[in-house]
Amino acid sequence: MKKLFLLMIISAFLFSCGNNENKTKKEQTNQVTQEIVKLNVDTFLTKASEYVGKEIELTGTVNHVCKHGAKRLKLMGTDPEELIKVESGDKIEKFDVSLEGNEVCVKGIVKELIIDEEYIAQLESKMKNDDSKEHADDHHEDLSKIKEMRAKIKASGTDHISIYYITDCNEYKVVE
Amino acid sequence: MKLRKLNIILHRDLGYFFTGMIIIYSLSGIALNHLNEWNPDLIITKQEVKVKLPENSASINKQDVEKILADIGEKDNYKKYYFPKKNTLKIFLKVSHGSGSVNIDLKTGNGYIEKLARRPIFNEMNFLHRNNARKLWTWYSDIFALSLIILAISGLFILKGKKGIKGRGAWLTIAGILIPLIMLLLYY
Known part of the structure; x- marks a missing residue:
C-alpha cells in the first residue's frame, strides 16, 4: 500500500512536470508563429537597430565562409564593402564553404556590438598577445579595420559605433 | 569470475571494439593540434x-x-x-x-x-572529433570517452609483480601524470 501511494505521488509529480513543459512548449510555439521579418542586406544596414534581439530572415550573397571551422560567413548586398557577419547556431555546426558566391537566406537573431575606445583597446591587446595563425585572415582584417573604427567613431560625433550581425543561425536556404 | 580475469576481459574487449575510434580521435587530434601550421579541414x-x-x-x-x-x-x-x-x-x-x-x-x-x-579523410575525422554531428554521436562519443577511462584504469592492473602497478608501473603512471601538471605550471 505504501509503495502504491509513493508511486502515485511520483506519477503525479511527473505528470505536472510534463504538463508544465507542454505549456511552455505551446507558449514558445505561439511565439515562433509570429511573423518573422524578412530583409535583404541593404535594408538591414539601415534598419538593423530596430531588430536587435529579434529573429529575422536575411537574404544576401555569401562573400566569405570562415576557413577555420566554417562557423561564420559574411553576406553582402549591393555594396561589397558593407558585410554582415552570420554566426551558426547549435543546429548548424558549420556552413558549407561551397556557399561562397551563392545567394542565401539565413534565419537568426540580430545582435549589436558596441565599439568604443575600450573595445578597440581590448582588441589591440588581444591581437598583440595572440600569435596564433589560426585566424590569420581575420586578424589581418581586424588590424586594418581598427583604424577605420576609430575614424568612424570620430565621424559619428559620439563615443561609439554599433555593428549589427546575425547569431544563432539555425536555418538557411540557398536562393540562387 | 575472478576480478582480475574480468579486468583483463574488459580491457581486451573494449580495446578491440574502440580501436577504430582511438585511431580516428588520435589522428584528428594531431591534425587539430597543429592549426598554426595547416588547415586540417x-x-x-x-x-x-x-x-x-x-x-x-x-x-x-x-x-x-x-x-x-x-x-x-x-x-x-x-x-x-x-x-x-x-x-x-x-x-x-x-x-x-x-x-x-x-x-x-x-x-x-x-x-x-x-x-x-x-581535405579527404581528415575532414570527416575532424567532423566526428569536433562533434559536429551532435545527436546520437554525442552519446556515443561520451561512451567512448568513459571507455577510455576504463581502459586506462583496467590497464594498470593487467600485470602482476615488479612489472605491474606495484613495481615499475607505479613510476611510469606517476611520471605520466606529472608531465601534464608540469606543463600546466609552465604554460597555464
Missing part, C-alpha cells in the same frame, strides 16, 4: 594567372567574365562576379565539394585563382 590552393582584359574594363559584363574564365581554363565554372574594390574583379567559381574564386587586378590583368576543397 580544407586544402587551399592558389595559382597566379594573367588574363587578357576586355577593351573596356570599366564596363565588364557576364560575357567578358565568361571569356576570362575560358582563357584560364575555368570555362564551365562560372558562378557569380562582383567588384569588391575599384579596379578589382572577383569571380566566384563552382567547385565540387568546395569553393573557388578568381581575383583580377583590372589595371594589369594579374590575378590569382584560389580554391578550397575538403
Whole structure:
C-alpha cells in the first residue's frame, strides 16, 4: 500500500512536470508563429537597430565562409564593402564553404556590438598577445579595420559605433 | 569470475571494439593540434594567372567574365562576379565539394585563382572529433570517452609483480601524470 501511494505521488509529480513543459512548449510555439521579418542586406544596414534581439530572415550573397571551422560567413548586398557577419547556431555546426558566391537566406537573431575606445583597446591587446595563425585572415582584417573604427567613431560625433550581425543561425536556404 | 580475469576481459574487449575510434580521435587530434601550421579541414590552393582584359574594363559584363574564365581554363565554372574594390574583379567559381574564386587586378590583368576543397579523410575525422554531428554521436562519443577511462584504469592492473602497478608501473603512471601538471605550471 505504501509503495502504491509513493508511486502515485511520483506519477503525479511527473505528470505536472510534463504538463508544465507542454505549456511552455505551446507558449514558445505561439511565439515562433509570429511573423518573422524578412530583409535583404541593404535594408538591414539601415534598419538593423530596430531588430536587435529579434529573429529575422536575411537574404544576401555569401562573400566569405570562415576557413577555420566554417562557423561564420559574411553576406553582402549591393555594396561589397558593407558585410554582415552570420554566426551558426547549435543546429548548424558549420556552413558549407561551397556557399561562397551563392545567394542565401539565413534565419537568426540580430545582435549589436558596441565599439568604443575600450573595445578597440581590448582588441589591440588581444591581437598583440595572440600569435596564433589560426585566424590569420581575420586578424589581418581586424588590424586594418581598427583604424577605420576609430575614424568612424570620430565621424559619428559620439563615443561609439554599433555593428549589427546575425547569431544563432539555425536555418538557411540557398536562393540562387 | 575472478576480478582480475574480468579486468583483463574488459580491457581486451573494449580495446578491440574502440580501436577504430582511438585511431580516428588520435589522428584528428594531431591534425587539430597543429592549426598554426595547416588547415586540417580544407586544402587551399592558389595559382597566379594573367588574363587578357576586355577593351573596356570599366564596363565588364557576364560575357567578358565568361571569356576570362575560358582563357584560364575555368570555362564551365562560372558562378557569380562582383567588384569588391575599384579596379578589382572577383569571380566566384563552382567547385565540387568546395569553393573557388578568381581575383583580377583590372589595371594589369594579374590575378590569382584560389580554391578550397575538403581535405579527404581528415575532414570527416575532424567532423566526428569536433562533434559536429551532435545527436546520437554525442552519446556515443561520451561512451567512448568513459571507455577510455576504463581502459586506462583496467590497464594498470593487467600485470602482476615488479612489472605491474606495484613495481615499475607505479613510476611510469606517476611520471605520466606529472608531465601534464608540469606543463600546466609552465604554460597555464
